[in-house]
Amino acid sequence: MSGNLKTTLKVYRGAEGEEPHYDQFDVPHEEGASVLDALVWVRENEDASLAFRYACVSANACKECMVLVDGKVNYACTARLSAGAVTVEPLANKTLIRDLVTDIVPPKERLGSAEEN
Amino acid sequence: MMRVSTDVFVVGAGGAGMYAAISAARAGADVILSDKSLISRGGATIMAQMTVASAVGHEEPDHWTHHLADTIEAGHGLCNEELSAILCEESVDRILEMDEWKVGWARVDGRMTQVHAPGHGLKRCVYVDYLNTGPAVARALRGEVAQRDGIRRASGLAVLEIVVQDGEAIGAVAVDVESGETVLVEAGAVVLAAGGLTKLYKRNSASINMGGESYAMALRAGAELIDMEFVQFFPIGHLAPRMVGMDPIMWDPFRYKVGGKLLNGEFEEFIHNYGATDGGTYTARRDLASYAIYKEVEEGRGSPHGGVWLSFEHIAEDVMKEKFGPMIKRLAKNGIDLQKQAVEVSPIAHYHMGGIRVNTEMETRVPGLFAAGEAVGGANGATRLSGNAIPEAFVFGERAGKFGAAYAKNRKRVSIDDQTASSVLSEPKAQLKKGAEPDGSATALMAELQELMWDKVGLFRTSEKLEQALERIREMQNDDLRNITIPDDEPFNQALLDWYELRAGLLCAESVTLAAINRKESRGAHQREDITDASPDLEINQTVELDGSDIITGWAEVPRISFALEEKQAAEI
Numbered sequence: 001m002s003g004n005l006k007t008t009l010k011v012y013r014g015a016e017g018e019e020p021h022y023d024q025f026d027v028p029h030e031e032g033a034s035v036l037d038a039l040v041w042v043r044e045n046e047d048a049s050l051a052f053r054y055a056c057v058s059a060n061a062c063k064e065c066m067v068l069v070d071g072k073v074n075y076a077c078t079a080r081l082s083a084g085a086v087t088v089e090p091l092a093n094k095t096l097i098r099d100l101v102t103d104i105v106p107p108k109e110r111l112g113s114a115e116e117n
Numbered sequence: 118m119m120r121v122s123t124d125v126f127v128v129g130a131g132g133a134g135m136y137a138a139i140s141a142a143r144a145g146a147d148v149i150l151s152d153k154s155l156i157s158r159g160g161a162t163i164m165a166q167m168t169v170a171s172a173v174g175h176e177e178p179d180h181w182t183h184h185l186a187d188t189i190e191a192g193h194g195l196c197n198e199e200l201s202a203i204l205c206e207e208s209v210d211r212i213l214e215m216d217e218w219k220v221g222w223a224r225v226d227g228r229m230t231q232v233h234a235p236g237h238g239l240k241r242c243v244y245v246d247y248l249n250t251g252p253a254v255a256r257a258l259r260g261e262v263a264q265r266d267g268i269r270r271a272s273g274l275a276v277l278e279i280v281v282q283d284g285e286a287i288g289a290v291a292v293d294v295e296s297g298e299t300v301l302v303e304a305g306a307v308v309l310a311a312g313g314l315t316k317l318y319k320r321n322s323a324s325i326n327m328g329g330e331s332y333a334m335a336l337r338a339g340a341e342l343i344d345m346e347f348v349q350f351f352p353i354g355h356l357a358p359r360m361v362g363m364d365p366i367m368w369d370p371f372r373y374k375v376g377g378k379l380l381n382g383e384f385e386e387f388i389h390n391y392g393a394t395d396g397g398t399y400t401a402r403r404d405l406a407s408y409a410i411y412k413e414v415e416e417g418r419g420s421p422h423g424g425v426w427l428s429f430e431h432i433a434e435d436v437m438k439e440k441f442g443p444m445i446k447r448l449a450k451n452g453i454d455l456q457k458q459a460v461e462v463s464p465i466a467h468y469h470m471g472g473i474r475v476n477t478e479m480e481t482r483v484p485g486l487f488a489a490g491e492a493v494g495g496a497n498g499a500t501r502l503s504g505n506a507i508p509e510a511f512v513f514g515e516r517a518g519k520f521g522a523a524y525a526k527n528r529k530r531v532s533i534d535d536q537t538a539s540s541v542l543s544e545p546k547a548q549l550k551k552g553a554e555p556d557g558s559a560t561a562l563m564a565e566l567q568e569l570m571w572d573k574v575g576l577f578r579t580s581e582k583l584e585q586a587l588e589r590i591r592e593m594q595n596d597d598l599r600n601i602t603i604p605d606d607e608p609f610n611q612a613l614l615d616w617y618e619l620r621a622g623l624l625c626a627e628s629v630t631l632a633a634i635n636r637k638e639s640r641g642a643h644q645r646e647d648i649t650d651a652s653p654d655l656e657i658n659q660t661v662e663l664d665g666s667d668i669i670t671g672w673a674e675v676p677r678i679s680f681a682l683e684e685k686q687a688a689e690i
Contacts, residue, residue, distance in 0.1 A: 015608050032359030043611075048560035051609040055154040055324045060362035061252060062158040062324070078362035097295050101609045108263070109156050109272035111149070111293070111300065112119055116269060 005029035007081055009038050011050065012089040015098040022087075023047070029083050034058060035069055036076040039088070039100075051099035052076070066091060067100050118299045118538065123149040123269070124525035125518065126289060126304035128276045129311030129331065131160025132507060133490025135258035136211075136514030137308045137521065142267035146522035149302060150262060151271040152326075153294065153311075153614075157259040159326045160312050161468075161491060162510060165251030167370040168234045168242035170504030171212040172205065176231035176240040178685035181205045183238055186682060188505060191236045191402070192498020193641040194656040195344060198678045199477050200496040203516070208508035211515060212243060220257040221245050227690055232373045234503035235400050242504040247442050248370050254507065274300060276330075277617050278541045279307055279338040279486060280533050286338060286485035287531040290541040297610055299542055301533045305525025306485050308517045309335055309473060313491040314625045315348065318466035319571035322354060322366045328563070328618050329625030331492035335473045336624060336668075340481035342661040343494040343673070344471035345625075346632035347642045349501055350576050352406035353379070354465025356424040360451040365465055367444075368427055369503075372399040374440045379406070380426040380459065381418040387425075397431075404500050404642055407464040407576055414463070424463030429455040464576055468506055470497045470642060471632075474660065479517035485524060489517035495658070495676075499641025545616045548599045557600040559615035562593060566622055574630050579647045583634045590630060594623045627668055628661045635659060635670055 007029045014020035025046050027038040039052050056062035058077045065076040068089040076088070094102035107115035125141040127134045130152035138150040152159050172179040184205040189196045216222055216229075222243045223230040231240040245253040262268055273294040280288050288303040314329030315321045332342055353372070355365040371377055376397040381387045388395035391409040395401055401409075410425050420426050429437065434456055438445055448455065472494030479487045490510040497505055540547075549555055573586035598620060603613050636659060638652040639645045660671045 030359070032361070034361040043560050044558075044564045045561065048558040048612045048615065049604050049607070049610075051607075051611055053154075053609075055159040055326060056164055056364075057323070057325060058361060059164055059364035061163045061364065062154065064155060064158055075362065080361060098608045101295075103295070105155060105272045105295070109270040111121060111151075111269065111271040111274060 005083055007038060007083055008085040009042065010085065010087040011042070011100070013099055016096045029081060033081045034077055035079040035081050035086065035088060036065055038081050038086070039076060051097070051101045053101050053104070064104070068092065118301065118535070119293070120301045120303070121149060122303040122530055123147045124305045125308060125521045126302050126306070127151065127308045127310055127518070128289065129160060129309070129490070129492070130156040131310065131312060131490065132162035132254055132258060132510030133492070133514035133517070134308070134310035135262050136511050137310055137489050137518035138268050139258070139261050139265060140515040140518030141522040142265040144519050144522035146267065146525055148268045149271055149304070150268055151274040151276060151291070153273070153275040154324070154326055155272040156262070156270050157255040160324055161327060162507070163251045163255045164322065164324060164364055165254065165507055166248045166364060166366055167244040167250050167373060168232065168504035169212060169244060169250060169507040170234065170237065170242050170502060171208040171508055172241060173209055173212055173229060173231070173243065174686055174688040175229040175690070178687040179239060179241060180683040180685045181209055182680055182683045183685060184208070184241060185680065187237050188497065188502055191500050191502045193500060193651070194498065195641070195658060195675055196498035197495030197658070197676045199676050200493070202678055202680065203477060204496045204505065204509055204512050207512040207515070211508060211511035215254065215257060215511065218257045218261055220253050234373060236402055236502045237504070244370070247444050248367060250507065275614050275617070276334070279334050280537055281338050281483060282531055284339070284484065286483050288533050290533070290538050292542070294614065295609055297606060297608055299538055301538050303530050303533055305528055305530060306487060306521035308487045308489055308521050309492050310489040310514060310517070311492060313469035313472065314622070314629070315466040315469060317567060317570045317622050317626055318348070318575065319567040320354060320464070321466040322351060322364065323466070328622045330618065330621040331488065332473060332628070333621030333624045335481060335486070335488065336661070336663045338486055339483045340486060341474040342471060342628060343474040343658050344498070345494070345628045345661050346636050346659065347470035347499050348466055348629065349403065349468040349470060349642050350407045350464040351467035352403055352410055352464050353427055353462040354467070355460065356463045357422040357461040358453065360453070363447070363451065366467065368460070368462060371429065371441070375429060375432050375436060377427055377429045378431070380428055381413045382420050382425070383418055384426065387413055387418070403503070404644070408644065410463060411576055420461045422461050424461045426459040427462045428459035430457065430459060468501055470494065470499065470501055478520040479513055480520060480524070485528070487517040487521045489513040499643065545601065545603050545613065550599045553600065555600045555602045557597055557602065559601050559612065559619040562597055563615065563619050563622060566593065566619070566626060570626055574626070574633060577644050577646050578633055579645065580634065583630055587627065587630045587634065590623055590626050594627070598623065631668055631670055632659050632661060
């Protein structure tokens with residue numbers, strides 16, 4: 001990351017049933033970076049306990065990293081990180097697991113669930 | 118704690134794992150197919166851009182023995198030729214089977230279109246447009262998996278340890294990522310199909326789950342690894358300008374279809390100075406192209422971000438639109454117009470030739486423990502041909518599932534005791550140093566390990582750099598790994614999983630580094646700046662195994678076969 005530009009990343013925290021709160025992180029801002037880059041930076045540098053889901057690393061192939069960026073549904077890996085302030089929250093229409101992770105696993109892929117074949 | 122029981126337990130649900138599950142179910146076995154991420158979405162398969170090598174003879178006459186000859190030549194004398202022959206011969210069956218499963222291989226007038234990839238003697242590689250091979254393969258296999266009643270799917274199941282009793286694999290200890298619940302899997306056979314280790318390098322084209330856990334679990338279970346020093350670097354990984362939502366290896370298909378030119382920082386072609394040709398063609402082998410780019414940068418002729426230029430500016434706009442369709446728009450969204458600008462590229466860790474040592478039935482030396490896909494070592498020797506990774510996933514997956522099912526049929530399931538599970542789950546805490554408050558982070562240490570492997574155990578190695586890496590890796594194992602804070606009992610406890618990943622990554626990093634130190638020569642993807650020639654005495658495989666917590670390396674004869682090149686034939690359709 002070059003230069004001294006920062007983005008203030010405001011992130012939803014908390015598990016299902018807990019009183020949620022928002023944490024703020026000052027993240028280095030690099031031209032062209034994605035919201036996913038910023039989330040990964042937070043885990044590596046500030047808070048490893050931050051939970052979010054992704055697998056393919058910025059290729060937009062796995063489609064697991066969908067969240068709300070400034071209130072709009074978006075993939076964290078394709079949403080550009082704007083300079084200034086960005087708010088990231090879990091999908092509103094899915095059951096919350098923790099932080100930015102929601103229940104997107106198809107019921108038939110859940111070991112021990114009623115729907116599992 | 119949850120207990121489940123199955124004939125065949127598959128770890129990893131990319132191309133190899135899904136094929137293994139389908140094949141085991143077809144053989145009448147009950148299967149649990151698991152993935153730490155989501156079924157079919159994690160792993161390397163879904164990232165595949167284009168080429169799948171198979172001598173189907175649709176584009177021009179071919180025979181699998183010619184594919185085998187090309188594979189062995191690329192392998193620089195180290196291919197396990199028994200595995201290579203299986204890979205090339207059965208690739209034809211699997212690619213045709215995938216065709217029946219409606220993967221959608223690109224076609225013209227009913228014949229599959231095949232392109233000429235570097236190192237192949239002819240047009241041999243099928244694909245799915247546009248740059249969609251991986252997602253199409255993942256979708257087709259996901260559909261086949263879902264249709265089979267014998268397969269239970271377990272997304273979000275992180276496998277931590279293979280359980281071995283009386284020398285035999287009897288199942289695994291896992292954790293449900295979302296709930297944090299421990300899951301004991303009792304199995305007649307276990308298939309490790311969780312990919313390679315390229316995530317351990319700072320610049321990589323891997324998914325997050327490819328930090329070498331297949332290898333580490335195999336080692337700890339008592340299996341051997343082979344050829345661990347051979348990490349493939351893909352020469353033209355994207356470097357700049359920054360793009361989002363694009364795979365860094367995306368320029369490969371562009372080069373297959375329209376060539377393009379590699380230019381140094383002075384906008385001059387340079388590949389011909391290194392003994393190959395470029396000039397708008399795409400035939401230079403991956404190891405040679407990587408070397409040429411590295412040298413141009415080292416000698417001050419790199420592009421602004423430390424790579425070289427890749428230019429398609431000379432190709433007509435209508436040709437680009439026809440060949441790449443929607444990709445042109447996706448590039449425009451990233452502010453890139455290939456008509457008007459070149460992009461910067463440089464090598465990136467892409468694939469691991471080494472891996473778990475198996476026999477032709479994909480079984481390790483631990484009875485009941487099988488491997489498939491990139492997790493397997495040996496079929497590609499010292500460097501892999503473009504297009505051999507997806508067939509490897511299919512072919513070895515199909516075999517591991519079939520032979521795993523046969524093995525499971527003839528044995529009784531063994532119960533795993535609670536003690537075993539709790540000792541695996543308590544390891545991060547049990548290893549903590551006494552009397553000190555832990556303050557480290559496995560996530561941060563993994564980032565450091567990636568830098569270390571890139572700088573010291575990367576594309577060009579020296580004895581000095583390798584020894585420095587080994588020292589730090591061992592320090593991280595003995596010291597840093599025992600000083601990590603992990604939150605308790607959280608749902609989706611990624612920090613806990615990161616601890617197991619780091620432990621696995623360090624074991625793999627140590628294996629790669631030790632093997633690279635021992636191989637005192639340059640061969641294929643293992644390039645030493647201090648010993649630049651290949652040694653005839655080292656045309657042998659190197660093995661890695663664990664003795665307690667110590668890694669033991671050894672040497673083994675390369676398995677060879679004799680075969681004749683059969684007449685090339687065009688497929689009748």
